[in-house]
């Protein structure tokens with residue numbers, strides 16, 4: 340299997356997590372991955388039903404978002420994904436969802452406060468709000484980069500739109516999208532119970548370091 344075919348298969352498989360974890364409705368959302376060693380990305384075809392996605396249906400584009408190989412038109416967000424890859428070389432995966440709880444915080448235009456150990460672990464602080472931007476150009480990508488550059492968070496809630504996540508791999512970006520929705524739900528419930536206190540900064544730093552560098556099987 341070629342590198343490109345392996346990336347197509349991985350990106351196709353990762354899309355199943357968006358439906359499995361109820362992060363998208365109908366054809367909303369998308370996943371992309373940078374192709375190792377190439378100035379290329381692989382992304383979902385635009386508007387194609389999740390149950391019709393196959394590795395062969397995945398679209399290959401250059402890092403300006405231009406179609407290189409594929410039968411279908413690339414995702415509406417391709418130029419934004421490409422912008423992120425051009426400006427954040429450490430990023431190899433980008434995900435967009437309309438997951439309901441995270442999107443509710445985006446509609447509100449309010450960052451999710453870092454009040455849970457699970458948020459410190461994965462996000463290293465609050466989940467920030469990015470600027471409102473129209474779809475179909477690289478404007479969303481510009482907002483993602485300006486918000487996340489220098490942040491520990493792999494997730495940004497684009498105002499009045501929804502979450503975008505980044506990762507050192509496409510799988511890491513999908514995990515961030517799943518965890519973003521999980522904490523968005525918990526924190527929305529917490530907000531209904533009353534005032535929320537953020538964790539102390541030193542606790543966030545300690546938790547983040549442990550989770551990122553010690554937790555799990557090494």
Ligand SMILES: O=C(CO)[C@@H](O)[C@@H](O)COP(=O)(O)O
Pocket residue numbers: 366367368369383384385386387413414415416435436474
């Ligand atoms: O919200 C947007 C674009 O940001 C939706 O159109 C997107 O979730 C799905 O578009 P695509 O099917 O990937 O073109």
